[in-house]
Amino acid sequence: MARVIKVARKGFDVKTAGDENLLYSSLWPVLSIFKEVPIKITNPNEDAIIFEHGLGYPPMFWDFTNFTNTFNLPGSSQFFSELFSVNEKYLKYTKPQTAATAPIEGVVQLFTLDLSRQFTAPVINVGGVSGNIRSSRSFKLAKEGKSINSTRLKDFVITTDARSPLIHSVNPGTVQANGGDIYGNGFTVEHTLGYVPLCFGYSKGSNGYYSILASGGGGTTRFAATPNKVIFSESTTGRELTLVLMKDPFEAEQTGVVTV
Amino acid sequence: MSELKLSLTDIRSTKPSDYILNRKYPNPKVALGRTPAHIGILKIDVISQPVYSSGDIITWYSFPHIYDYIPTVIGLFFGSQDDFTNGGILPYGSWGALGEVFMDADDRNVYVKFQSFDVGATPLGERHFFIRYYVFAEEGRLDP
Numbered sequence: 001m002a003r004v005i006k007v008a009r010k011g012f013d014v015k016t017a018g019d020e021n022l023l024y025s026s027l028w029p030v031l032s033i034f035k036e037v038p039i040k041i042t043n044p045n046e047d048a049i050i051f052e053h054g055l056g057y058p059p060m061f062w063d064f065t066n067f068t069n070t071f072n073l074p075g076s077s078q079f080f081s082e083l084f085s086v087n088e089k090y091l092k093y094t095k096p097q098t099a100a101t102a103p104i105e106g107v108v109q110l111f112t113l114d115l116s117r118q119f120t121a122p123v124i125n126v127g128g129v130s131g132n133i134r135s136s137r138s139f140k141l142a143k144e145g146k147s148i149n150s151t152r153l154k155d156f157v158i159t160t161d162a163r164s165p166l167i168h169s170v171n172p173g174t175v176q177a178n179g180g181d182i183y184g185n186g187f188t189v190e191h192t193l194g195y196v197p198l199c200f201g202y203s204k205g206s207n208g209y210y211s212i213l214a215s216g217g218g219g220t221t222r223f224a225a226t227p228n229k230v231i232f233s234e235s236t237t238g239r240e241l242t243l244v245l246m247k248d249p250f251e252a253e254q255t256g257v258v259t260v
Numbered sequence: 261m262s263e264l265k266l267s268l269t270d271i272r273s274t275k276p277s278d279y280i281l282n283r284k285y286p287n288p289k290v291a292l293g294r295t296p297a298h299i300g301i302l303k304i305d306v307i308s309q310p311v312y313s314s315g316d317i318i319t320w321y322s323f324p325h326i327y328d329y330i331p332t333v334i335g336l337f338f339g340s341q342d343d344f345t346n347g348g349i350l351p352y353g354s355w356g357a358l359g360e361v362f363m364d365a366d367d368r369n370v371y372v373k374f375q376s377f378d379v380g381a382t383p384l385g386e387r388h389f390f391i392r393y394y395v396f397a398e399e400g401r402l403d404p
Binding site: 009010024025026028029030031032033034036038039040055056057059062064066068073075076077078079080105106107109112113114117141142143144152153154156157158159161162163164165196198199200201212213214221222223224225250251252253254255256257258259260 | 290375
């Protein structure tokens with residue numbers, strides 16, 4: 001019988017917590033940062049190789065910069081600039097379509113997760129028992145060079161005072177004819193989570209570089225999701241892509257209303 | 261220096277992708293129990309048909325975070341919590357050439373903003389959608 005190590009989130013009983021309420025389990029990876037690459041591009045209107053990660057595979061990544069579609073916002077950081085991509089060796093910067101007017105600053109998080117390798121975690125216990133466990137115990141692992149007594153959350157690898165995204169599956173594939181929903185062509189990933197998971201898409205270009213898949217609802221691409229599948233649809237076929245499904249459900253407590 | 265590693269396959273593996281926990285590779289972390297919450301869903305209702313000038317960036321919503329630096333924030337959207345069609349990651353661009361909705365953060369607050377591309381004469385049509393957001397403790401800007 002395989003041994004399993006798991007730690008529940010604060011307030012949950014590890015024996016009954018649903019998979020999505022575990023801090024981690026040895027059965028699936030937590031999203032882990034291989035390298036935080038500082039970004040300060042002083043010639044933003046030229047393409048450049050930013051960093052040689054040397055992983056030997058294309059890693060999942062997130063980018064955060066001061067660049068929106070057409071502006072550089074001073075003192076701020078926004079997710080997904082459409083400026084970065086990765087292959088098995090490099091992190092690359094591609095100049096924006098509209099010229100940037102100031103240096104681009106921020107950070108790119110390269111994760112250890114391999115976008116080219118299929119992986120599916122088991123579904124052990126979805127839902128589970130709602131947390132109502134009061135405990136003074138905690139689990140913390142400090143980063144290298146940091147103290148376990150630090151009061152700064154960023155100094156820890158993992159801690160029961162925080163939640164980290166858990167990986168459910170990594171799904172490389174190709175957009176097929178009649179593989180989608182409203183646009184006809186698409187790539188469908190079935191899952192057995194029983195709820196709508198968070199999902200990130202990465203598109204593989206003809207140059208072998210993976211970029212974050214834009215799906216903002218303004219064009220002819222979109223995501224759709226049900227409790228048992230995630231569908232990426234578009235009007236053309238042939239795109240190579242990878243869909244990464246998290247164990248985190250999309251549904252959550254509504255924390256605010258924005259009325260405009 | 262002590263090490264802690266847990267592996268999906270063989271603990272002697274040197275491939276970062278084989279580890280489920282390794283002290284060298286931290287995880288993006290969302291602080292729990294914060295007010296305002298650092299993880300949640302915002303319901304967005306655009307009903308007033310606003311008109312914005314080209315190039316304007318308008319803050320629609322903001323809330324303070326707890327950090328003294330710029331954190332990392334991600335947002336994903338879906339049309340509704342009952343109908344998970346037409347989803348994706350921000351920016352949300354359902355209005356096409358008129359503009360798009362995005363989230364960002366500075367060293368004080370997290371923001372939901374609209375960036376206008378329009379020449380300034382077309383009202384935004386009515387839209388209702390949800391944004392699922394995470395405010396991570398990891399820094400959103402690092403100096404080289």
